[in-house]
Amino acid sequence: MNVSVEELSQIRKKLVIEIAADKVSEMIEDAYKKIAKTASLKGFRKGKIPRALLERHFEPRMQHDVTGALINETLYKALMDEKIDAVSQPQVVDSGALTGGEAFTYQVEVEVKPQVVAKDYTGIxxxxxxxxxxxASVEKRLEEMAESRAQLEVTSRKKAREGDTVILDFTGYLEGAPFENGAATDYQLELGSGSFIPGFEEQVVGLKREDEKDIELTFPENYGAKELAGKPVVFKVLIKEIKEKVQPKLNDDxxxxxxxxxxxxxxxxxxxxxxxxxxxxxxxxxxxxxxxxxxxxxxxxxxxxxxxxxxxxxxxxxxxxxxxxxxxxxxxxxxxxxxxxxxxxxxxxxxxxxxxxxxxxxxxxxxxxxxxxxxxxxxxxxxxxxxxxxxxxxxxxxxxxxxxxxxxxxxxxxxxxxxxxxxxxxxxxxxxxxxxxx
Missing domain, CATH: 1.10.3120.10 (Trigger factor, C-terminal domain)
Known part of the structure; x- marks a missing residue:
């Protein structure tokens, strides 16, 4: 095997790899022997097809098999011999035809790591x-820690406000009929979380325990359920409980x-x-x-x-x-x-x-x-x-x-x-x- 290397750029090299004629002939011979064992041709039993007919009918298959085998067998050895550290998959850019008794040549291009010699790196x-x-930064962090330990408790306030968590029942109606997956019982919703359909939470703010309300809104155009996307609906809502976050006091406990x-x-x-x-x-x-x-x-x-x-x-x-x-x-x-x-x-x-x-x-x-x-x-x-x-x-x-x-x-x-x-x-x-x- 002969290998020549051309530097195309700082980050790319081309290898021209030539494989000796005797190796090519050996691989072609082996390929036809393998093809003969499985090839089917009308009028001949498997393994009994004459060589001339094999070459006439199965040369494309031989070319494909042998070319692939030769490249696989020699490419990475060539890279190792030439001490080329490819940083991506080498690309075969040209390969000649296979002919018994003649050398086979192919070309590959590979990306390589650039040889960098750093300069001007001191005194920056x-x-x-x-x-x-x-x-204030410490106090703010303590407040965040307290909020993380906050517990939900039933509020003494009558009306729900943003930040409260409400327990509610709801049923959604499209054109007067309940729609699939549009109802829930004892649903827990934090007002202001943005976790519900746009416009829903805002209309719950201000409601009291045991209040009932029809909430009218329109599903977003990009809503996942296509049958609801962009459609006006009504949610019948019952407020069952209003809870607020109660933070622990900042003390030794x-x-x-x-x-x-x-x-x-x-x-x-x-x-x-x-x-x-x-x-x-x-x-x-x-x-x-x-x-x-x-x-x-x-x-x-x-x-x-x-x-x-x-x-x-x-x-x-x-x-x-x-x-x-x-x-x-x-x-x-x-x-x-x-x-x-x-x-x-x-x-x-x-x-x-x-x-x-x-x-x-x-x-x-x-x-x-x-x-x-x-x-x-x-x-x-x-x-x-x-x-x-x-x-x-x-x-x-x-x-x-x-x-x-x-x-x-x-x-x-x-x-x-x-x-x-x-x-x-x-x-x-x-x-x-x-x-x-x-």
Whole structure:
């Protein structure tokens, strides 16, 4: 086998692979022997068809079988011999006809990882947001915690208002007749949640216990049940109970529900958590600035295959987070095509950034020591509140260990770059401050 390699671009190579004539003849002979065992031709028993007739009637099949076998047998060996690390499926762009006694030549094009030598990666100007923990932030977080422990209790108020939960019976009518799946008894509905048909909850606000009302509304045009989409209907409603959320008081007893002895201790812990979260948020902002600057200073083309792989990773991660919330891409009005269009720029940016970081790691000889891994494992165990030996055993698996080493090296390279950057402290932007308070 002879192989020649042509560099088409920084990210694409062409291989011309020639297979010796004797190998081609051998494969053609084997193919016809296999075909002869199963081929059917009028006037001949299986296995008794003369070779000349086999060649006349079954040459296309032979060409297909042998061409595929030769390519499968030689392509990946050629890539290994030439030390070419393809980042996507190689594409056969040309292949000659098979002729016994003659060499067979075919051509493939492959995408390869670009050889990146990073430049201008020190002295980058970065802004780091100054953060000061405020008592109001702690109080707001405590209120959120109290709301999460709120209980529904029958209200002493007569009328339902937004935020209340009503227990009701209802029956829906389309053109005067009850429609399928349009009735419920003791249905629990939080007013203002937007969980019912638009316009329904607003008409329940202000009703009293034992009130009956006909609620008139129109189903949305895009409603799932086509027989109801865009149709005017009437819901006959009976209010049976009105409940409101009652939050626990913020005191030492409340603190004990969160494994704190006193409210003061809980406030200190909440404050520490907020500081940790804000520090992580600000770190991410700084890293994003850094990566944007690196990509801008190191322009490059990247293979489509690497972008596609990163898109798959992003989609898997995003879908996993949605699933944890009981949601799907479709519920957000997205399909695979829309997701790819929306997130492709991010995927391309991330691929470029990782290639640059990899180059910097090599140039600066930033390596991962066993002590780095041990420290990271201890951090993971502490953050997840898991036994250290359990986490250690988990990362003994080769694939898990490899992923952890990659992450640790990634973090070390970022830390090196930030230490070499020109970082200035700035006040939070007004819109950032408002977002944190909301």
């Amino acid at each position: 100007a970065l802004e780091r947001e100054a953060y000061q923990l405020e008592a 409340f603190a004990k529900e969160f494994d704190a002895e006193t409210l003061v201790e809980l406030k200190e812990r909440v404050g520490a958590d907020i500081l940790k979260q804000e520090s992580a948020r600000i770190d991410n902002q700084v890293q994003e600035q850094l990566m944007n600057a690196l990509v801008e200073r190191n322009p490059m083309d990247v293979p489509e295959g690497m972008i596609e792989n990163q898109l798959k990773n992003l989609k898997q991660s995003f879908s996993g987070r949605l699933q944890a919330q009981g949601m799907t891409l479709e519920m957000l009005g997205m399909n695979d095509e829309v997701f790819a269009q929306s997130y492709r720029p991010m995927a391309e940016q991330q691929v470029k950034g990782e290639l640059i970081l990899e180059s910097i790691g090599e140039l600066e000889k930033i390596e991962v020591a066993d002590g780095d891994i041990d420290k990271k494992i201890e951090e993971i165990a502490a953050e997840s509140n898991a036994p250290l030996n359990t986490v250690q055993d988990y990362f003994k698996k080769p694939e898990m260990r490899e992923g952890l080493e990659y992450q640790v090296q990634h973090d070390k390279i970022l830390a090196f770059l930030i230490a070499k950057a020109e970082v200035s402290e700035v006040e939070p932007k007004a819109d950032d401050a408002e977002e944190k308070e909301s």
